[in-house]
Amino acid sequence: MRSSVVRVLGVGCAAAMAFTVAGCGGQDTKNTGASGASSLTFWGWAPGYADAVKAYNASHPDSKVVYQAVQPGAKGGYQKMLNAVKAGNAPCLAQVGYETLPSFAAQGALQDVTKYATADKGDYQEAAWKSVTLGGQVYGAPLDTGPMALFYNKEVFDSLGLKPPTTWAEYRSDALKIHAADPHRYISSPYLDYDYAGLAWQAGADWFGVKGDAWQVTLDSSANNKVADYWQKLADDHLISSAPMYDQAWYTGLGNGDIATVVGAVWQAGVIKGGAKDGSGKWAVAPMPQWKAGEQQVGNAGGSATAVLKGCADPEAAWDFAHWLSTDPTTFGTLVDKAALYPAxxxxxxxxxxxxxxxxxxxxxxYGVFADASGHVGTGWTWGPLMTKTSADLDDGLGKAWAGRSTISDALRTTQDLTLTEMEKQGLNTAK
Known part of the structure; x- marks a missing residue:
């Protein structure tokens, strides 16, 4: 699908399209090392990347990758990448979250590697491949994914004779029983940004789509309001803890049983283990509850790609490294150990x-639960082109809703309006 949405980059080149980006940007030349091997630079921040690059260079004497650590994307890494593209001195390779790739595409910061990548499509999970494919063009290799499941405090559930819920109706019933047995205990805590997005993803409640040559923003859809109303009812009935995720109060609640579940991605296992040590031996994992009994729909929260940035003089070599990083068993095993990444x-x-x-x-x-879940992640999800602003606006609204000063539906409606306004301000075509 080819779009005609156009916006202008600071480098003075017209970057094409909501998805398909024209061939403009930096004029990097192909670098060579002393041995004559091509040299590519890779920016990222995940633990284990430096070791991975050393392993690649040792096994590929005709290529050379130079790893440079940068701040995590939301903490400055993404802006550094965009600035480098505009200045014409960007690295060939960069760690970019799936949610951010459309934003990079809209700003003309990615390089099409479809002709090198297509043959390897079958190596990846369908949802992950779709996350790096925009407008029919591939911009990098999927690295990791975030299939979701239900982390639950088995000790709490067993004490009340409860089984892990298989449906969201059962989840609500369990929430009532847990809170009735101990008013200090809650089924869950508030969800924000990409954790909340995973709940919508599972329900098929898309946030963005493309119609013809324009973006659609659908946060205020009936499917999204169904998810919102469900969690709003839990909050209204005081079944949701006030402890924010990743706050010390949240870790304390996970450790002592006051927060009984986390509906989250595979990487939450490391977060829970590291922050709630008092919960050791008490927790277990089960499949994500379903909206209809017997379904197997799964959401995704997180995941990233090794993206190829605009101006890369050797995109074929860049793809070779990106694909190797995602598929080499020994190297990825190290990434599992050091960064708790789950393979795409x-x-x-x-x-x-x-x-x-x-x-x-x-x-x-x-991981057996997540392996089963990974094959059921919905493939229809599309991230929008301005996710940094969209997620910030949504978090603001969700924070008010969880605190009882608004509603989740209001947060979705307001975020949709603000996103549309910003998209139009930046020259992106929109459609209802």
């Missing part, structure tokens, strides 16, 4: 690092 490549779902029993989760092999 289907052949890596059986890595030994994903097969062990975890004492924190009562000796359960939790």
């Amino acid at each position: 490549a289907t052949k890596l779902l059986g890595l030994p690092q994903l097969g062990g029993k975890d004492p924190y989760f009562g000796g359960q092999n939790i």
Whole structure:
């Protein structure tokens, strides 16, 4: 699909399209090392990347990748990348979250590598491949994903004779029983930005789409309001803890049983283990509750790509490294150990690092749950072109809603209006 949405970059080149970006940007030349090997620079921040680059260089003597650590994307890394593209001195490769790729595309910051990448499409989970494919063009290799499941305090559930809920109706019923048994205990805590997005994703409640040559913004759709009303009712009935996620009060609640579940992505396992040590041996993982009994719909929260930035003089070599990083078993096993990444490549779902029993989760092999979930992640989700602003506006509204000063539906409606206004201000075509 080709769009005619046009906006102008600071470098003075007209960057085409909501999805398809014209060939403009930096004029980097191909660098070579002393041995004559092509040299590519890679910017990222995940633990384990430096070791991965060393391994690649050792096994690919005709290529050379130079790794440079930058601040995480939201903390300055993304702006550094965009500035480098505008200045014409960007690296070939960069770590970019799936939610941010459309924003980079809209700003003309990505380079099309479709002709090098297409043959490898079958190596990746469908939803992950779609996340790096915009307007029919591929802009990088999927690296990791965030399939979701239900983390639950098995000790709390067992004490009340409860099984992990298989539907959202059962989840609400369990919430009532848990709070009635102890008014200090709650089924969950408030969800924001991409954690909340995963709940919408599972329900098929898309936030963005494309119609013809224009963006559609659908946060205020009936499907989204269905999800919003469900969680609003839990909040109105005082079944949601006031402890913000990732706050010390949240970790304390996870450790002592006051917060009984986390509906979250695979990487939450490391977060919970690291921050709520008192919960060791008490927690377990089950499939994500469903809207209809018997369904197997799963949301996704997180995940990133090794993107190829505009101006890369050797996109074929860039793809070779990006694909290798995502699919080499030994290297990705290290990334699992050091960064708790979950592979986007289907052949890596059986890595030994994903097969062990975890004492924190009562000796359960939790990755088996996520391996099953990964094949059921919905493939229709599209991120918008201005997600930094969209997520900030949504968080503002959700924060008010969870605190009882507004509603989740109001937050979605307001965020949609603000997103549309900003898109039109930046020259992006929109459609109802």
